[in-house]
Each structure stands twice: as structure tokens, then as C-alpha cells.
Amino acid sequence: MSSNMETTEIGAEDSCQIELAHLPLICGLPDDIALFCLARVPRKYHALLKCVSKRWRELVCSKEWHSYRQKHNLDETWIYALCRDKFEQLCCYVLDPNASRKSWKRIQDLPPSSLKRKGMGFEVLGKEVYLLGGCGWVEDATDEVYCYDAAVNAWNKAAPLSTARCYFASEVLNDKIYAVGGLGSNSSDPRSWDTYDVHTNTWKSQSDANVVPDIEDSIALDGKIYIRCGSSAVSSHVYAVVYEPSRGTWQHADADMASGWRGPAVVVEGTLYVLDQSSGTRLMMWQGDRKEWTAVGRLSPLLTRPPCRLVAIGKSIFVIGKGLSTVVLNVGNARNAGGVMVSSSVTKSTSDDDVICCKCVAI
Structure with a gap:
């Protein structure tokens, strides 16, 4: 009797899981239309999407989701920085450059x-x-x-x-x-x-x-x-x-x-840029056809905290220094004011961590 009851319970669980797997992502809509809608939700809300249901969580974490957003130019790029803190331990931070209030958040x-x-x-x-x-x-x-x-x-x-x-x-x-x-x-x-x-x-x-x-x-x-x-x-x-x-x-x-x-480098649309930190902070550009380096401009010493690392999204270069001090400049529209490149900055972190490396992830 007990064995039959256990078998019945297991069968019920399997049946329930199968039933859940066949439930639509959004009631009343085919799954392809539901994906069309959900994939347009900004990345900052993806954590909330995963809380709605198991099916939504599996979708947001899937390769299908990543591929769909990439194919339809819906993916958003965030910056990940590997750092070392004052206790000489590694730590990792993430930045959403599209956020209205940009700030670095620590990954646990x-x-x-x-x-x-x-x-x-x-x-x-x-x-x-x-x-x-x-x-x-x-x-x-x-x-x-x-x-x-x-x-x-x-x-x-x-x-x-x-x-x-x-x-x-x-x-x-x-x-x-x-x-x-x-x-x-x-x-x-x-x-x-x-x-x-x-x-x-x-x-x-x-x-x-x-x-x-x-x-x-x-x-x-x-x-x-x-x-x-x-x-x-x-x-x-x-x-x-x-x-x-x-x-x-x-x-x-x-x-x-x-x-x-002679410094950290980044490639923007096929062009190599280097941050020369030997005397101040100066951005250099390699012109391969002429085989020479050209100075793009220098950055304000009030905003940068060398040693810095570089990462690029589109035509924007992010200069990330000690304590995650972050300066953003657009090389497609580079302007100088008194010899200093026009740029914007990101809210400073309360830490004083050293930045080891920065990379981008688009989802």
C-alpha cells in the first residue's frame, strides 16, 4: 500500500512538472510572441523577471534569451571590473552604463x-x-x-x-x-x-x-x-x-x-587607443596607415586616479582608475577645452580598490 502511494505521489509530481513546462509564458499568448515582449524588458529588470515563475527564470537564464536579444540588437552591455581591495583580496564589481544614476555594485x-x-x-x-x-x-x-x-x-x-x-x-x-x-x-x-x-x-x-x-x-x-x-x-x-x-x-x-x-590599451571600431600615464594622463591613438601615434588629448587630473584600465562600449572609452573612479569620453566626438578632453564621470565608489582588469558582457 505504501509503495503504491509513493509511486502515485512521484507520478503526480512528474505530471505537475510536465504541466508547468507546457504552460504559456504569458497567458493567452503564443510563446514566440511572449518572447518578443519579454525580451524588450531592460536588463536591469531581468532579476525581477526571474522571480515571476520557474519558466520565466529558465528563459532569462537561457542561451535562447541571450541569442534572441543579441540577434535583435536588444542586448545591453555592462562593465565588469576585477579589483584587489585593501586586504589584498580579489573582488569584482559591475556597472550599468545606461542607468540614470550610474554606480558600481559589488558581485558577491x-x-x-x-x-x-x-x-x-x-x-x-x-x-x-x-x-x-x-x-x-x-x-x-x-x-x-x-x-x-x-x-x-x-x-x-x-x-x-x-x-x-x-x-x-x-x-x-x-x-x-x-x-x-x-x-x-x-x-x-x-x-x-x-x-x-x-x-x-x-x-x-x-x-x-x-x-x-x-x-x-x-x-x-x-x-x-x-x-x-x-x-x-x-x-x-x-x-x-x-x-x-x-x-x-x-x-x-x-x-x-x-x-x-606605453600604457593600458583598448580597441574602438578597429582603432587602437592607449592611455599614456607617464606624465599626466594622455590618450594616444595609433594610425596604422601612417604608422604613427597621435595625441587625442589629455584627461583632467581631478577626475582620473592612475593607474587606470580601459574598456570600450561603442565609441565611448571608460577610463577606470583606483577606487573605481570612472571617466567616460566619446572618441567619435572628442572635444578639448583648454587642452583637456571633455568627458563625464561616474559616481565614485566608497572603496579604494586597485583595478586589475575590466571587461564587457552584453546580454
């Missing part, structure tokens, strides 16, 4: 094992943010990878790197994550790089003599990856290497371009 529950690590990679692929590798004072370089789903607002462990790495370059090119060079364990090859394929959830390792372990910065430009290498103690000479995916090899990059790459 970073993976505990990564909090004290340094030299980690920070990269974005689709709607996921990846924390890669890293090391500590008493910990060798690790191959661990953590993934934060911005739609679900949760961290999970992901497929590990092929090679343990610390203080390396990471970039996304052709929907793949590249982890290049850096320092590793004694058995690691410092002149190697790993490539992550999200479709197979696997990393592939390769090596090249032109890959150097001492890396300062990296960018993806014109379908290639550029890495700025550290200058030696006896020379201020700056050089860079470039990866050509069609050949699968690394070569030395244009010397003129490398010579002016």
Missing part, C-alpha cells in the same frame, strides 16, 4: 580559493566571465578556471587550463579564449599558449619560441592578438609580438606601434 561569492591569488586572467566569452589560473605567495601557478554566468549570477568551476599559468595574457579571438605565456610550474613551458573551445569545453596547448613569459598587456586587433612585452632593466625599449591565427605562429609586431604602446 567569488570562488574562495581564488581570493588571494595574483596574476590571474580575466576574460569574457558570450555571457560568461572567466577567472583563469593565478598564483600566491605559498602557492605555485594553478590551472584552475572559474566561470561566472552573468545571467544566472553564479560562479562555477570550469575546464582547467592545459598549463598552469600566472601573470599571463588572455584574449578572446574568433569565439575562443587564449591564455598566453606567463609563469608556471617548473614543468610548464613559458613559451606556450592554451586555446579554449567553448563548444567542446576543452583546452588545447601549443608552443612557439616567440612567446615570452614577461607580459605587460595584450589586445585583439584586426583578427590578431598583440602582446606587449616587459622592457628590460637596462633598456626602456618596448616591443610586442603578434599572433596570426591563419598561420598559427607568433612574430615580432611593428616596432613603431610597439614604441608608443
